[in-house]
Each structure stands twice: as structure tokens, then as C-alpha cells.
Amino acid sequence: MSAISSLVPARFLTITAHLVIVITIFWSRVRKKWFIFNLISYDTQYSSSLLIRYFLPLLEVCFPNRQLSPALAVHCSASVSLSFFVFEKWECWTYWVIFATCRSVCLCVVANKCVISQIVYI
Amino acid sequence: MELPETVRRRLEDFSRNVLFDQTRNEPFSKHNDSFIPHDKRVLSSLQLQMSLYFNTWFFPFWWISEAVMLHLKYPALPNYYKFVLVTVLLLMTLIEAIRLYLGYSGNLQEKVPELAGFWLLSILLQFPLILFQLFNEAIIILPLERGVHIVLAIFILTQAVFGFVALREMVRHTGSQFHLQQFD
Numbered sequence: 001m002s003a004i005s006s007l008v009p010a011r012f013l014t015i016t017a018h019l020v021i022v023i024t025i026f027w028s029r030v031r032k033k034w035f036i037f038n039l040i041s042y043d044t045q046y047s048s049s050l051l052i053r054y055f056l057p058l059l060e061v062c063f064p065n066r067q068l069s070p071a072l073a074v075h076c077s078a079s080v081s082l083s084f085f086v087f088e089k090w091e092c093w094t095y096w097v098i099f100a101t102c103r104s105v106c107l108c109v110v111a112n113k114c115v116i117s118q119i120v121y122i
Numbered sequence: 123m124e125l126p127e128t129v130r131r132r133l134e135d136f137s138r139n140v141l142f143d144q145t146r147n148e149p150f151s152k153h154n155d156s157f158i159p160h161d162k163r164v165l166s167s168l169q170l171q172m173s174l175y176f177n178t179w180f181f182p183f184w185w186i187s188e189a190v191m192l193h194l195k196y197p198a199l200p201n202y203y204k205f206v207l208v209t210v211l212l213l214m215t216l217i218e219a220i221r222l223y224l225g226y227s228g229n230l231q232e233k234v235p236e237l238a239g240f241w242l243l244s245i246l247l248q249f250p251l252i253l254f255q256l257f258n259e260a261i262i263i264l265p266l267e268r269g270v271h272i273v274l275a276i277f278i279l280t281q282a283v284f285g286f287v288a289l290r291e292m293v294r295h296t297g298s299q300f301h302l303q304q305f306d
Contacts, residue, residue, distance in 0.1 A: 009175075009176070009179045012176050012179065012180075013179060013180070013183070016180060016183075016273055017183075019269070019273070020187075020266070020269035020270055020273065021269070023265070023268060023269035023272060024265040024266045024268070024269045025265075027265040027268050027269070028265045
């Protein structure tokens with residue numbers, strides 16, 4: 001039980017680190033260059049990215065899943081990748097690759113957990 | 123480590139008289155649970171405790187980020203803001219340590235004076251300081267500072283709201299306990 005209880009602050013800290021580094025990246029001056037999709041307008045991209053980037057981590061903190069380790073690993077890898085993105089000055093499109101990978105892993109884990117819990121309760 | 127007796131008494135009087143007006147309480151006949159002597163309800167607030175717990179874990183990282191950013195932007199600041207920002211950092215560190223300790227002891231041990239002290243420190247001192255750090259553009263707010271200050275501001279806001287609710291419940295409960303003791 002002590003191993004699980006020590007994962008709770010670790011999970012919170014990785015989610016917060018992810019959130020802080022995303023805020024840091026998007027509050028710096030070069031953020032307008034990072035919306036590379038010309039099909040969607042800048043305003044739509046900005047508002048949808050605000051919703052996804054800022055509110056989803058807050059929801060994850062408020063409504064935690066039981067499976068701590070996948071969320072922990074995903075957020076940790078996202079934070080480390082984004083730190084590399086800042087310090088090594090990677091290309092703009094790599095941000096969206098990192099974002100899509102981490103979010104899709106999170107969603108897959110959550111979806112699998114929901115499916116499994118439904119099967120168990122039937 | 124306990125608060126001095128005079129401070130405890132003043133904070134308790136402040137909670138009872140200034141924050142929550144006891145004369146506006148409903149008559150006890152309307153509440154079924156107040157007839158139970160020595161009420162065993164748990165008054166500690168779970169939301170407040172969660173907020174305090176995560177705030178305690180977040181605080182060292184906030185401090186490191188703020189100290190490093192201040193060190194980086196120090197040469198670019200005007201002289202008066204150099205003094206102001208160093209003072210603000212020291213004050214926020216001291217207040218945060220005392221605030222979190224009072225919040226823990228007040229919430230877990232269900233003590234009204236400690237919780238009132240925690241709430242006052244959050245609202246009157248820490249909240250204006252964090253707003254100063256977030257909205258005063260003259261101090262060259264760096265993007266990392268914005269990130270960590272936003273998180274700390276959210277913590278202080280949630281603690282202000284949940285702390286107020288917990289304090290109100292505790293004051294009402296201790297008031298009803300003192301009222302029922304007259305009939306023992």
C-alpha cells in the first residue's frame with residue numbers, strides 16, 4: 001500500500017510538470033508559428049488547444065483513475081520530450097506528434113479500463 | 123507546536139463574531155442531528171486536505187523555479203524591483219510554510235483558531251502577493267514563472283473556498299456543542 005500511496009504525489013507532480021511546461025511553451029513569443037494547419041483558422045486552433053491543454057490535466061487531477069502507472073509514464077515522457085523540444089529547439093511539428101502520442105495512449109488506457117470494467121460488471 | 127493562547131483566543135473570537143454571525147443561526151429544533159449529544163461527525167474537509175497535500179508537494183518546485191527565474195532576470199530589473207522581488211520571495215516562503223502547517227493542524231485536528239489563521243494568511247497575504255507576481259508586467263514575468271504562479275494561484279483559490287466552508291462547519295458545530303453542554 002505504501003508503494004501505491006507514494007505514486008499519488010508522483011502522478012500529481014508529473015501532470016503539473018506537463019501543464020507548466022505547456023503553459024511555458026505557449027506563453028512564449030513564438031507561439032503563433034506553431035499552428036501549422038492552414039485549413040483551420042488560428043482562433044479555432046488556439047481555443048481548442050486551450051481547452052485540451054489546460055482543462056484535461058485539471059480534470060485528470062480532480063477525477064483520478066485507478067491505473068496510476070500508465071498515466072504517470074505518459075505524462076513523464078511528455079514532460080521530458082517537451083523539455084527536449086525547448087532546449088534542443090526541435091521543429092514545430094514535433095510538438096503535435098508528442099501531443100498526439102501521449103493523448104492517444106491516455107485515451108487507449110482509459111477506454112480499455114472502461115471496457116474491462118463493463119465486462120466485469122456484466 | 124501550538125499557537126500562543128492570546129492568538130488562539132483572538133482567532134476564535136474572530137471566527138465566531140466577525141466571519142459567522144451566530145445570532146442568525148436557525149433554532150435548534152429544526153435540526154435533528156443537533157439533539158444528539160457529543161456529535162461524532164467528521165468535520166475535516168477532504169477537499170481542503172487534498173489541496174493542502176498537493177500544495178505541500180508542489181511548493182519546493184515552485185520555490186526552485188521562482189529562485190532560478192529571479193536569478194536570471196535580476197540584472198535586467200530596476201533597483202527598487204530587485205529589492206521588492208527578493209523581499210516578496212522571502213515573505214511568500216515564510217508565509218507559505220506557516221500557512222500550510224496551520225492548515226494541516228487546523229483541518230486534521232479540527233481546531234478553529236488554526237484554520238482561521240490559515241484562511242486569513244491565504245486571503246490577506248498570500249493571495250495579493252501571488253496576484254502581484256502574476257499581473258505586474260513591470261517585473262518581467264517569464265513564461266515559466268507564469269506557469270508555476272498560475273498553479274499556485276489555483277491552489278490558494280481552492281483553499282480559500284474549501285477553507286471557508288470547513289471553517290463555517292466547524293464554528294457551527296463547536297457552537298452547537300457549547301450550547302448543548304448547558305443541559306448536561
